Amino acid sequence: MMTRMPPSGLTELLLAVLLKGGWHGGAAALCPGEGNTGMLQDLEQRGHSGVDGAHWHLWETLNLTRLEENINEDKVLELVAQLLGRTPSSPASSAVLFSSDPECTATVLRSANQLGNALYPMHWVMGYPLNLDSLHSIGSPLGLLAYGEVNRKPLNFYIRDTLQLIGRAVYAATMVRPDLALIQNMVNCFDKPNKHELPSSGQYLARFLSNTSFMGQTGPVRVERSLSRVVTSQHFHIWSLQRDPLGQPSWVTVASWRSGALELEEQGLWPGASQQQREHGPGIRLGGRWQAGLPVAGSRLRVVTLVEHPFVFTREVDDEGQCPAGQLCLDPQTNSSEFLNQLFRDLEQANSSSLPTEMRKCCYGYCIDLLEKLAEDMQFQFDLYIVGDGKYGAWKAGQWTGLVGDLRSGMADLAVTSFSINSARSRVIDFTSPFFSTSLGILVRSKDTAAPIGAFMWPLHWSMWVGIFVALHITALFITLYEWNSPFGMTPHGRNRIRIFSYSSALNLCYAILFGRTVASKTPKCCTGRFLMNLWAIFCLLVLSSYTANLAAVMVGEKTFEEVSGIHDVKLHHPSLGFRFGTVRESSAEDYVKKSFPEMHEYMRRFNKPTTPDGVSTLKTDPPQLDAFIMDKALLDYEVSIDADCKLLTVGKPFAIEGYGIGLPQNSPLTRNISEYVSRYKSDGYMDMLHDKWYKVVPCGKRVFAVTETLQMGIQHFSGLFVLLCVGVAGALLTLLGEHAFFRFILPHLRQQQRFKYWLHTSQKIHRALNTGFEDEPKSEGESGDRCSTLCLSENCNLHRLPPSSSSPPPSTSSTSNSISTTKWNNQSIKAGQEAKEHNKRVHFNLETLSSYQLQAPPPGSDRGRRGLVGSPPTQLCSNGGPNPSLSLVLSPLSCSGNSSPWEEELHELQGRIEEFRGQLRAALARRAELQRTLVRERHGPSKSDPNTNTLTKDTNRAR
Numbered sequence: 022m023m024t025r026m027p028p029s030g031l032t033e034l035l036l037a038v039l040l041k042g043g044w045h046g047g048a049a050a051l052c053p054g055e056g057n058t059g060m061l062q063d064l065e066q067r068g069h070s071g072v073d074g075a076h077w078h079l080w081e082t083l084n085l086t087r088l089e090e091n092i093n094e095d096k097v098l099e100l101v102a103q104l105l106g107r108t109p110s111s112p113a114s115s116a117v118l119f120s121s122d123p124e125c126t127a128t129v130l131r132s133a134n135q136l137g138n139a140l141y142p143m144h145w146v147m148g149y150p151l152n153l154d155s156l157h158s159i160g161s162p163l164g165l166l167a168y169g170e171v172n173r174k175p176l177n178f179y180i181r182d183t184l185q186l187i188g189r190a191v192y193a194a195t196m197v198r199p200d201l202a203l204i205q206n207m208v209n210c211f212d213k214p215n216k217h218e219l220p221s222s223g224q225y226l227a228r229f230l231s232n233t234s235f236m237g238q239t240g241p242v243r244v245e246r247s248l249s250r251v252v253t254s255q256h257f258h259i260w261s262l263q264r265d266p267l268g269q270p271s272w273v274t275v276a277s278w279r280s281g282a283l284e285l286e287e288q289g290l291w292p293g294a295s296q297q298q299r300e301h302g303p304g305i306r307l308g309g310r311w312q313a314g315l316p317v318a319g320s321r322l323r324v325v326t327l328v329e330h331p332f333v334f335t336r337e338v339d340d341e342g343q344c345p346a347g348q349l350c351l352d353p354q355t356n357s358s359e360f361l362n363q364l365f366r367d368l369e370q371a372n373s374s375s376l377p378t379e380m381r382k383c384c385y386g387y388c389i390d391l392l393e394k395l396a397e398d399m400q401f402q403f404d405l406y407i408v409g410d411g412k413y414g415a416w417k418a419g420q421w422t423g424l425v426g427d428l429r430s431g432m433a434d435l436a437v438t439s440f441s442i443n444s445a446r447s448r449v450i451d452f453t454s455p456f457f458s459t460s461l462g463i464l465v466r467s468k469d470t471a472a473p474i475g476a477f478m479w480p481l482h483w484s485m486w487v488g489i490f491v492a493l494h495i496t497a498l499f500i501t502l503y504e505w506n507s508p509f510g511m512t513p514h515g516r517n518r519i520r521i522f523s524y525s526s527a528l529n530l531c532y533a534i535l536f537g538r539t540v541a542s543k544t545p546k547c548c549t550g551r552f553l554m555n556l557w558a559i560f561c562l563l564v565l566s567s568y569t570a571n572l573a574a575v576m577v578g579e580k581t582f583e584e585v586s587g588i589h590d591v592k593l594h595h596p597s598l599g600f601r602f603g604t605v606r607e608s609s610a611e612d613y614v615k616k617s618f619p620e621m622h623e624y625m626r627r628f629n630k631p632t633t634p635d636g637v638s639t640l641k642t643d644p645p646q647l648d649a650f651i652m653d654k655a656l657l658d659y660e661v662s663i664d665a666d667c668k669l670l671t672v673g674k675p676f677a678i679e680g681y682g683i684g685l686p687q688n689s690p691l692t693r694n695i696s697e698y699v700s701r702y703k704s705d706g707y708m709d710m711l712h713d714k715w716y717k718v719v720p721c722g723k724r725v726f727a728v729t730e731t732l733q734m735g736i737q738h739f740s741g742l743f744v745l746l747c748v749g750v751a752g753a754l755l756t757l758l759g760e761h762a763f764f765r766f767i768l769p770h771l772r773q774q775q776r777f778k779y780w781l782h783t784s785q786k787i788h789r790a791l792n793t794g795f796e797d798e799p800k801s802e803g804e805s806g807d808r809c810s811t812l813c814l815s816e817n818c819n820l821h822r823l824p825p826s827s828s829s830p831p832p833s834t835s836s837t838s839n840s841i842s843t844t845k846w847n848n849q850s851i852k853a854g855q856e857a858k859e860h861n862k863r864v865h866f867n868l869e870t871l872s873s874y875q876l877q878a879p880p881p882g883s884d885r886g887r888r889g890l891v892g893s894p895p896t897q898l899c900s901n902g903g904p905n906p907s908l909s910l911v912l913s914p915l916s917c918s919g920n921s922s923p924w925e926e927e928l929h930e931l932q933g934r935i936e937e938f939r940g941q942l943r944a945a946l947a948r949r950a951e952l953q954r955t956l957v958r959e960r961h962g963p964s965k966s967d968p969n970t971n972t973l974t975k976d977t978n979r980a981r
Contacts, residue, residue: 029063032067034283035064035117035146035168036068037072037278038146038259039117040075041276042115042144044144045076045078046080046115047077047115047116048082048104049064049081049117050116050117050120051086051119052086052118052119052126053086053120053122058086064117083100083101083103085125085129115145117148118147127159130159134162144166145164145165146167147165147166147167150169155169159262163262163270164261166261168258168260168278169258170255170257171256171257171258173255174239182237182242185235186237186244187230193232230244241280258274258278259274259276259278260274264345264346310323311401313689313690317401318399318401320401320402321404322404323403323432323434324404324406324433324435324436324437325406325407325408325427325428325437326350326389326406326436327407327408327411327412327413327423327438327439328438329438329633330386330633330659331659331715332386332387332439332715333386333388333389334347335352335382335407336385337382337383338382342378347385348383348384348389348392349381349382349383350381350383350384350405351404351406351407352379352406353380354380356409356410356422356426356427358432361406382407384407386715387714387715389437390711391437391702392405392435392437395698408423410422411632412424412607413425413441413609414446415607415612417607421449424436425449428450428685428686429449431686434685434686434691435684435695436450436684437683439457440452440683440684441608441680441681442455443609443679450687451684451687451689452682453682453695453696456699457655457681458678458680458681459679459680460653460675460677462673463585463588463602464637464649464651464660464670464672465585465648465650465669465672466640466641466648466668466669467667476741477741480568480570480572481571485564492560493532493535493557496527497527498527500531501524503547504522504546504547505522507548507549507550509547510522510546510550520543522545522546523784524784526543530542530543530544530545534557535565585649585673588673588676588677590673593618601646601648602647602650602651603629603630603650604636605629605630605633610653628646633660641666653679657671658671658716662716768790
């Protein structure tokens, strides 16, 4: 069983292609590869014998198989030039390249492409089948023909068909002669056949095998009797290298080979059609124009169209007046039927030289593809021209214009373009079933606005900004609560912290984390507060990342569009503010507005444009001539997609649902047939394929390539930040004035009250200001003594009274030294105590435990202090609102000018009592030491030395 086409079949296919192109002879080039020589010999023999009276002769041969392994391109160019020079130059000549080597193939084709301009162009044909992947590597010369197998079935399909063939043959043989259907076990190969004997089982089965054929999974399956082999069906495509609508080389399927027959795919693409055009003139169509009552197959229809992207495009013809891609169409630029008929008569009579170049166009697009498909399936040919006035058609001056007018006058048999179906047109012409559904839309242009002052806040919605700052203050509140309720917090209740963590400290910390400040700030000491602080840091990280990612886009500016909700928008019905809008004259959109909204139509008539591109261009001018353009949404969507500046957008809700159909004269017999084909195309997906082909373009065109451009921002983009900074400076000045007003007017009033004086949990500065009674003020010479203010300390400050300093007059030297030796001084206490000298007054504080004596200021007007407080010395306050915790309370006698006061008498009285207590303490310590020594001697004896004894001795000496 043959799974591939044999060389003889390939030769038959190749010869059919050459004869179909009208080529009666040519040259051949052989590249290295197996089987190329055999195919060339078979082609020469078959061509000489001829097929249906047509012959193909091999004139010259270029054998490149003898060249070295590395093919020299210059040498190949020289040899190809010699080959083409020896070959007769005529339109009926061709060149066949037999090659299975990609490098040799590319070299020969490049040489042929270079020589194509100097010599008469040859029609190059690939003699060896290629696959689809190999085609993409070949880009020249134009007009090159190649073929290859498509839709190849898997191997298991061939195995199944073979088994089915044998089964069918055996079954048929068994039904006729069961005895002969069974093959004998013992067969003598030397037995000579006798014509009088019955045929053997093998011969009997071979006869049934040759007569068996069926439709298998690989296609038609049969046995070729002459070659005694199973032949399956292979499907080949013949491709031609042509230019696509954009002018780029592209492979197009022009024919197919199936079951030994060559079938053309599309009219006008096969090189034979181009040959006929060269012989008879451009634009010629075989067959006469179709008339009503005659079959359409083989006839020629006249088709009118209108340029509307992407349904119909136009481009200029090439130097030869032909269309490498698309269909040749005439642009008469007039509605005169006599002039149009004369143009087509000139084409039929091969008098194309009289046609001006500007009247010959190449038409292509969505509707042209649909027209070609209809012509292929219905087997008709067509002449194509562009409507002279460029209008769709409307009733004007007692007659119909545009496409409708040409159909009614008989100038055209079909109208194929974006032809909207409406009631007015349907009364005078026929429409097929719609092949495209759309509606009316409104197109507007964007306005590039500079970034406003508050653009730096646009990356986040206002609700997000509010949420961030609310979350900040709530987080600061909870951090403060956790810190003040923890035994390890930075509070007076904690571990006698020098610094206090208040709500203002928490706010400062949260703002520093949010904005990434690197200033010194207090951090909470408790684990709960630190955990919440880290969660707040994670929250700020994610928020700031999102903010930074969107900042550049909004700072550059945004595009604003005209807000039009739809056809019922107030701007359209009451354009009092100079809102300008329009549509295309004599279009379905104008007809809809005229019937539905007469007043709106009267206003917009002055702004209507002749074509859709003209209306779109008025939106792009600076300044724009129109604010909105109303037209079919299918056309507007395409204009938006190809806009290189991305300034166009369709807005509002769609309205006036409509469809595009093919227009025909009224009561045309072709309406029903064409409608059936259109419905079939919609059901089998052909219309979807056309939509994807012409609408799947890159949005906004070249704009996608500018994504990596650097967005440079100037000072105008950050104007809001400068304004914010200026507002901050002004706000700081107002805050400073408020602080002075609070200090001068409100603070003295609050000091006179006993309530609302504890502010450590909120602000240490406010607490210090409310609870400090001493102020350093200059003293005049006329004053009788120093002004001493009342000492006010926090209730949470823990103060220990210690012996007086050396500046106080001690009662005895020994007692003073012993008292000082029993005091436990820390480094901070000594340092702070040395810095407390001012105006011959010294105050020392020491905060150790909550069980210490708590000192409070005497109430205003009291001439006696609390017990344990001597005088009213100026104090250095600590950071938590009380006296400096690094100072020991050593209240030395205050030497104020003037007579002795009751404070001094009380001071001396207290000093005496302290000395009395010291004596009793020394006696108690001495007695304790003596008792401990006695106990040690009794336990260990007098000879042993006990470290406890030394310790007790030291304690006794220290007490003394």
